[in-house]
Amino acid sequence: MTDSIYREIILDHYKNPHHHGRLDPADVSHEETNPLCGDEIRIDVRINDGLISEIAFDGRGCAVSQASASILTDMVVGRPVTEAIALSREDLLEELGIPVSPARMKCATLGLKTLKLGLTGATSIDDDKL
Amino acid sequence: MTSCRDAFPAPKPAPAPDRPMTTTHVIVEDRPAHVPPGTLGDRIRPDFPILNQLPSPGRPALAFLDTAASSQKPRAVIDALTTYYETTHANIHRGVYQLSEHATAQYEAARATVADFIGAPDPHEVVFTRNTTEGINLVANAWGRRNLRPGDLIILTVMEHHSNLVPWQLVAEETGAELGFVGMLPDGTLDLVSLDALLARAPKLVAFSHVSNALGTIHPAAEITRRAKAAGALVLVDGAQSTPHIPVDVVALGCDFLAFSGHKVLGPTGIGVLWGRREILDGMGPFMGGGSMIRRVELTHSTWADVPARFEAGTPAIAEAIGLGAALTYLKGIGLERVAEHEHQLLEYALDRLADVPGVTVLGPSDPARQAGVVSFTVDGVHPHDVAAILDEGNVAVRAGHHCCQPLLREMDLVATTRASFGPYTVQSEIDALVTGLRRVNAIFNG
Ligand SMILES: Cc1ncc(COP(=O)(O)O)c(C=O)c1O
Numbered sequence: 387m388t389d390s391i392y393r394e395i396i397l398d399h400y401k402n403p404h405h406h407g408r409l410d411p412a413d414v415s416h417e418e419t420n421p422l423c424g425d426e427i428r429i430d431v432r433i434n435d436g437l438i439s440e441i442a443f444d445g446r447g448c449a450v451s452q453a454s455a456s457i458l459t460d461m462v463v464g465r466p467v468t469e470a471i472a473l474s475r476e477d478l479l480e481e482l483g484i485p486v487s488p489a490r491m492k493c494a495t496l497g498l499k500t501l502k503l504g505l506t507g508a509t510s511i512d513d514d515k516l
Numbered sequence: 517m518t519s520c521r522d523a524f525p526a527p528k529p530a531p532a533p534d535r536p537m538t539t540t541h542v543i544v545e546d547r548p549a550h551v552p553p554g555t556l557g558d559r560i561r562p563d564f565p566i567l568n569q570l571p572s573p574g575r576p577a578l579a580f581l582d583t584a585a586s587s588q589k590p591r592a593v594i595d596a597l598t599t600y601y602e603t604t605h606a607n608i609h610r611g612v613y614q615l616s617e618h619a620t621a622q623y624e625a626a627r628a629t630v631a632d633f634i635g636a637p638d639p640h641e642v643v644f645t646r647n648t649t650e651g652i653n654l655v656a657n658a659w660g661r662r663n664l665r666p667g668d669l670i671i672l673t674v675m676e677h678h679s680n681l682v683p684w685q686l687v688a689e690e691t692g693a694e695l696g697f698v699g700m701l702p703d704g705t706l707d708l709v710s711l712d713a714l715l716a717r718a719p720k721l722v723a724f725s726h727v728s729n730a731l732g733t734i735h736p737a738a739e740i741t742r743r744a745k746a747a748g749a750l751v752l753v754d755g756a757q758s759t760p761h762i763p764v765d766v767v768a769l770g771c772d773f774l775a776f777s778g779h780k781v782l783g784p785t786g787i788g789v790l791w792g793r794r795e796i797l798d799g800m801g802p803f804m805g806g807g808s809m810i811r812r813v814e815l816t817h818s819t820w821a822d823v824p825a826r827f828e829a830g831t832p833a834i835a836e837a838i839g840l841g842a843a844l845t846y847l848k849g850i851g852l853e854r855v856a857e858h859e860h861q862l863l864e865y866a867l868d869r870l871a872d873v874p875g876v877t878v879l880g881p882s883d884p885a886r887q888a889g890v891v892s893f894t895v896d897g898v899h900p901h902d903v904a905a906i907l908d909e910g911n912v913a914v915r916a917g918h919h920c921c922q923p924l925l926r927e928m929d930l931v932a933t934t935r936a937s938f939g940p941y942t943v944q945s946e947i948d949a950l951v952t953g954l955r956r957v958n959a960i961f962n963g
Contacts, residue, residue: 390909392902392960424918424931425901446931448901449961493901 391450391484399453404460409442416504417445420492425451427500429459438462438470443500448493450486455497457481462501471505473498475516556858557943560850563590564941571911579912579946584729584890584937586779587760589843593783596842600835608834609808609825623834626841627824633844634755634774635765636791643790643797643824644837648756649679651775651790652723654827655752656683658803659796660721666692669719671749673698673706674927675728678920680754684723698724700927704731704880711740715747722749726758730921730935731880732863732890734762741770750796756780760939761859761888763852772796778836782939783843787836790827797823804829847940855940859889862938862947866891869951875958879933889938892919895954898961900932906960907934907953914950 409415412430419426425447432440441463443455461481462470478498479486486494495516502511561567566588571577580588600622606615608623624639631639645651660683664670670684674697688695696714699707706724715722722744726737737758741751752773758764759774760781766774773796778787792800802809802820806829811819820826847855863884870876875896881887895903900916907914915935918925925931936950 390906390960392906397960422917424922425899446899448899448905450902450905490901490905 391486391490393484395457395483396449396453399456400449403443403452403456405442405456405463406444407442408444409440412442414504416500418496418500418503420447420451420496422492425493425496427451427455427496429455429497429500429504431501431504433467436466436468438465438467443497447496450490451493451496454478454482454494455500458497458501467505471502473502555861555943556850556854557862557941560590561941561943563592563846564588565591565594567941575911576949577911579910579949581912581914581936581938581942581946581950583760583939583942584757584780584935585915586785587782587939588941589784589839590782590846592846593839593842597784597835597839600838605835607831619834622838622841623832626837629841629844630789630791633848634759634789634791635767637767638794640823641791641794641797643792643827644832645775645788645790645827646786646833647777647779647788648677648754648775649683649777649788651773651788652680652752652754653683654790654803655723655773655775655792656687658800658827659750660684660687660693661690662801664688664691664693664720668693669696669714669717670694671696671698671711671714671719671722671724671744673724674700675704675706675730675733675921675924676723676725677729677754677756678922679756680723680725680752681923693720700924703882704728704733705886706733706735706740708736708740708743711743715743715749719744719747719749721752723752723754725754725756726764727761727888727890728880728921728924729757729890730919730924730933731892732757732887732937733881734758734886734888737771738769745770757888757890760847760855761852762856766791778840778843781840781843782847783840784833784836786833787840789840792823794823797827800826802829803827806830808832850940856888858940859938859942860884862942862944863887863889863891865944866936866938866947866950869947870954873951873954873958875962876954879928879930889942890935891937892933892935894930894933895957896962898957900934902961903934903954903957906957907950910949910953910956912946912949912953 409430409432413433414431417428427445429443431438441459443459475495498516604618606619608620627642628639630642670693699710701707727734737753744751751771753771755764755774755776759776772793774791776789779785809821809826809829811821870878877894879892904914904916917932
């Protein structure tokens with residue numbers, strides 16, 4: 387059981403999520419759900435001069451989805467919007483640093499998907515293009 | 517067809533050396549020859565090859581607690597499939613050569629086995645489908661679309677699996693029929709007072725699950741059916757979770773339709789059953805069009821074959837039907853009363869052990885006599901997906917999610933639960949592994 391995905395990084399972010407809550411008003415607000423398990427994530431973003439000046443997320447779901455959303459907010463806050471849009475699934479997984487099985491991939495990338503759909507205004511992104 | 521009656525209760529011979537088996541679950545002890553060893557689960561477990569695989573290195577023995585989603589298969593079923601393909605396969609019906617005749621005979625024998633298993637008076641009343649879902653869709657389309665008028669009432673319950681809800685939503689939308697829902701009491705049983713209120717509105721159909729897959733509640737199916745029939749409604753029973761675990765007899769139930777899935781009743785995937793009362797099936801038009809379901813075909817119109825062929829368009833799942841026959845013969849050889857008793861003992865054991873795990877809340881009937889071998893629970897502060905993922909790290913297989921019952925969970929103000937479910941081959945040590953895993957969940961999240 388040494389390859390547990392429930393390492394400290396996940397548990398820390400799950401129990402004490404960064405940038406947790408709501409921004410009102412926000413420049414971008416977007417909410418997504420994972421139809422498989424009903425996990426929900428909402429992300430609010432404030433944009434200044436093309437930079438993500440503030441970000442907040444809120445939602446309910448498993449530790450993997452909530453922790454990865456928290457980690458994602460750390461990665462993009464203060465960064466250009468274009469950079470956040472270009473962020474790949476692999477970039478996020480590297481930051482997570484845990485082995486994510488195919489069954490949990492949708493959980494791990496729910497925050498990323500929410501952020502990208504919010505920032506681009508697209509209606510959907512295929513998971514393998516995240 | 518391979519007979520499997522000999523698999524039970526006679527003691528099994530030592531496993532052949534080319535089939536690696538762990539002995540963890542097989543109790544070997546000195547005992548008088550006439551007393552079979554251990555529980556039902558201990559005794560029949562050797563019949564299930566998948567449960568006797570050696571786990572991959574570093575992983576403990578598999579604790580398979582997801583039988584409600586799909587059951588494992590005894591060797592008798594696997595052998596029936598193999599033997600059929602090795603000796604008998606040909607397309608059935610209309611073949612005038614021997615192979616085809618043999619295949620047809622076995623397919624029809626499986627139908628008779630099904631009829632016998634559910635107490636149906638006439639094998640013609642047994643329609644082979646792909647699964648429960650298809651059986652319900654068959655009734656919704658072949659009966660519902662042709663017979664329902666605007667304002668007609670269909671009664672369902674808030675506890676239904678999506679497969680006994682969405683087909684009726686589709687039909688209601690098309691015909692203008694209305695849906696009414698029997699409510700649920702806080703203990704996960706049905707509110708029969710709300711049933712009576714709905715029945716006063718002269719419903720056309722009442723459709724409900726015999727056993728809830730999400731909570732394990734055993735509903736009083738015969739009583740509900742009696743009241744529904746008295747109100748003049750047809751009754752469809754979703755038997756997906758009852759037929760594998762408790763005795764089900766369509767005559768005793770008094771219903772008009774019963775649907776169930778082969779894969780949940782120790783049989784193959786891709787095969788299911790819709791049983792319907794003969795006079796009702798006779799009066800129904802076809803579901804799908806194609807080969808086998810016709811009597812005479814002209815360029816612009818056709819006439820229909822008799823039942824059940826009318827509802828079995830195209831080449832059916834022949835091997836799977838034969839495999840289902842083998843599964844039901846195997847289960848009947850054990851006896852459904854004994855299966856029910858075994859699973860009930862496991863349930864009581866599980867409820868007892870889970871009561872000791874901090875933060876675990878078990879949902880469903882407070883009276884275990886009304887509960888099948890399904891335990892749905894939550895763990896304080898931990899999402900069911902995380903619970904299931906940590907259990908999996910200890911090779912304990914459970915299901916986490918909405919169990920295809922989103923309205924039911926919403927009713928309980930939940931989005932998901934973790935569910936452990938049992939079968940005839942389940943043993944106590946699997947529940948012990950579950951409890952150990954749940955303590956680990958607590959240590960990781962709440963430690
Ligand atoms: C109560 C109930 N009804 C219907 C179904 C649907 O069965 P299938 O997916 O085999 O059609 C299930 C399976 O989960 C079930 O538990």
